Amino acid sequence: MTTAKLPPGPSAPRFVQLAYALTMPRRGMGQLRDRYGDAFTVNLPIFGRAVVISDPAEIKQLFQAGPDAADNLERNLGRVLGPGSLFALRGEEHHTKRKLLVPPFHGRRLVAYEQIFEEETVRELASWPEGRAFATMPSMMRITLNIILRAVFGAEGAEFAELRALLPKFVELGSRLAVLPIPDVRWRWSPWGRFRAMRRDYDLIVERLIAKAQRDGNLAERDDILAMMLQSRYEDGGRMSHSEIADQLLTLLSAGHETTATTLAWAIERLQRHPAVLYDLVDEVDAGGKALRDATIVEVQRVRPVIDMVGRQVKTDGFQLGRWTLPRRCSVLVSIILIHDDEKLFPNPRKFDPSRFLDAKPDLYQWIPFGGGTRRCLGAAFANMEMNVVLRTLLRDFSLLPTNERDEQWHSRGVANAPAKGALAVVHRRTRHAATPIAATTTGARS
Template structure:
C-alpha cells in the first residue's frame, strides 16, 4: 500500500477556510506560505482537501505529467461551455481538438487580427473623457469583446449586435453556475440552470446562422477563427461538428475576453504609479519600438496576475510530486501569485520593474499567468498581441496622467482579480506626433 505524504496546513474548519479564500484569497495564501513554506494543504469548498504548491521544480513536474497521472480540475467551466469545450475534454480527445485550434493563434494569423484590434481600440478610446477620473476596465471589456467577436466569430451586422448583448452577462452568470451541481431534470425558465440553458439555445442559433452564412462564402478569403475551424479537418479527414465549433468559439471568448481586459486595466493602474516607466514607454511608441512595451505587459502579468490559482486532479494512486506522494482524486493547486513573488526567482519581487524582462524571456514554469503544460491557455499569443496593440494605441493617442494615489486593491470578480476602482485613469488627447507608430510595430522588439 502506497504511503501518502502531504505537507502541513491549517486545522481551521472547511467553511472558515472557504470564507477566507473568498474574501481575502491573496492575503490568505501569503499568510499560509509564510507559515508553512512553499507547499501546504488546505480544505476548501468545491475542491475539498487540496495541496497548494509554489516551488518551480514541482510546478514543472505537475505541468509536464502525462494525462494518465493528472488531468484538468473538476468541476470546471466545461459544464457551462459545453461537452466539446477544451475545458471539458481530457486525454486524447483534448489533444485532437487542441491540434485544430492552435493554427489560428500563431504566426502570420496573428498579424491579420492586429488591424481589427486597433480599429476597436481607436473607436472605444474616442469616447474617453479628458482631464477627469474614469475607470478604464469597462472600456477594455468592450474592446476585447468586440475584437474577439470579429476576429474569432467573424461576426458583423445583426449577429455581432446579438452576441455583444448576449454573451457578457451570460458568461458571467455561467461562471458562477460552474461550481454548482447540474440538475438531472430541466426545472424551467425560473430556475438558474433553466435561464442559462435558454440563453445557450439563443447562442447556438446565432452560431448556426453564422455557419450558414459562411457556407455561401469563400472561406479561403477569410481569416476569422470560425472560417478556419470550418476548413479544418481531423487526422481521419472528418470536420468538426456544429456543436463542437459552438463550444470552442465560446471557450475562446470566455478564456480571452475578461482576463485580457482586466490585465489592461491593471496596466493602466501600474503605469500611473510608475511615471518613469510611463515616460520611457511613450518615447518608445513615438520611435516605433516595442521591446519595453512587451516587457511591461509581462511584468504587469507577473505582479498583478488576473487568475491566481490553476490546478490539476490526480488520477494515479500514489502520484509522486517532488517531496510528496498524493492519493488518487486529490487536487493540486498552483499558487500563481506565490511563485511570481518568489525572491529567488524575481529579486525585489514586490517591485514593478519591466526591465527585468528586457533581455530575457520568462521561464514558463516560473511565470505562469496562462497556466502551463498541455493545458496552457491556447490563446496566450493572441492575448499578448491584443494587449500590445491596445497599449500602444492608447499611449500613441493619449497622455496618461501619473498619480500618487495608493495602489488599487485587488477585487474578485469571480473569474478574475480586477483593480478595485477599475484601473482609474485621467487622460489628455495628444497632439500630432513627428514619428507616428504603425501596426507593423505592434509586436516589434526583441526580448
C-alpha cells in the same frame, strides 16, 4: 496501496476555508505559505482536499506529467462552457482537438488580426472623456469583446450586435457560476436557469453564423477562427460538429475576453502609479519601438495575475510530486500568486519593474499567467499581441496622467481578479509626438 504523504495545512472546516479563500485570496495565500511553507493542503467545497504548490521544480514536474498521471481538474470551466470545450476534454481527445485550434494563433493568421486590434481600440477610445476620472475597464471589456467577435467568431451585422448584447451578461454570470457547486434542482428563475436560457440564445446565433459562413463560399480567404474550424478536419477526415464549434468559440471567448481586458485595466492602473515607466513607454511608442512595452505586459501579468490558480487532478495512486506522494483523485493547485511573489525568483517581487524582463524572457514554469504544459492557454500569443497593440494605440493617442492615489484593491469577478475601481484614469488626447509635458496634475504628464 501506496501511503499518501501530503503537506500540512489548516484544519478548519471546509466552508470556513472557502470563506477565507474568497475574502482574502492574495493575503491569505501568503499567510498560509508563511505558516506551512511553499506547499500546503487545503479543503475546499469545489475541489475537496487539495494540495497547493508554489515550488518551481514541483510545478515543472506537474506540468510535464502526462495525462495518465495528472490531467485537468474534473470541476473546471467546462461545466459552463459545454462538453466540447477544451476545458472539459481530457487525454487524447483534448490533444486531438487542441491540434485543430493551434494554426490560427500563429504565423500569418495572427499577424492578420493586428489591424482589427487597432481599429477596435481607436473606435472605443474615441468616446473617452478628457480631464476627468473614469473607469477604463469597461472600455477594455468592449475592445476585447469586439476583437473576439470579429477575429474569432467572424461576426458582423445582426449577429455581431446580438452577441455584443448577450455575451457580457452571459460571461459574467458564467464566471460566477463556474466557482459554485451545481445545485441538484435548477429552477428556471435561478441563476443556473438564466444561464441555460442565455446558452440557448447563444447557440441559435452561432448556428446562423455557421449557416452564413457555409453559404459564403469564400472560407479559404477568411482569417476568422470560425471559418478555420469549418474547414478543419480530424485525422480520420471528420469535421467538427456545430455543437463542438459553439463550445470552442465560447471557450476562446472566455479565455481571451475578460482575462485580457482585466490585464489591460491593471496595466493602466500600474502605469499611472509609475510615471517613469509611463514616460519611457511613451518615448518608445513615438520612436516605433516595443521592447519595453513587451516587458511591461509581462510584468503586469506577474504583479497582477488575473487568475489565482491553475490545477490538475492526479489520475494514478502514489503519484510522486517532489517531496509529496499523492493519492488518486487528489487535486493539485498551482498558486500563481505565490510563485509570482517569490523573492528567490523575482527579487523585490512587490516592485513593479518591467526592466527585469527587458533582457530575459520569463521562465514558463515560474511565470504562469497562462497556465502551463499541454493545457497552457492556447491563445497566449493572441492575447499578448492584442494587449501590445491596445497599449501602443492608447499611449500614441492619449496622455495617461500619473496619480498619487493609493493602489486599487483586488476585486474578484468570479474567475478574474480586477481593479476594484475599474482602473480609474484621467486622460488627454495627445498632439502626436509632441515633446513638451502638459501641466495637468501635480506630478505632470507627457502630451
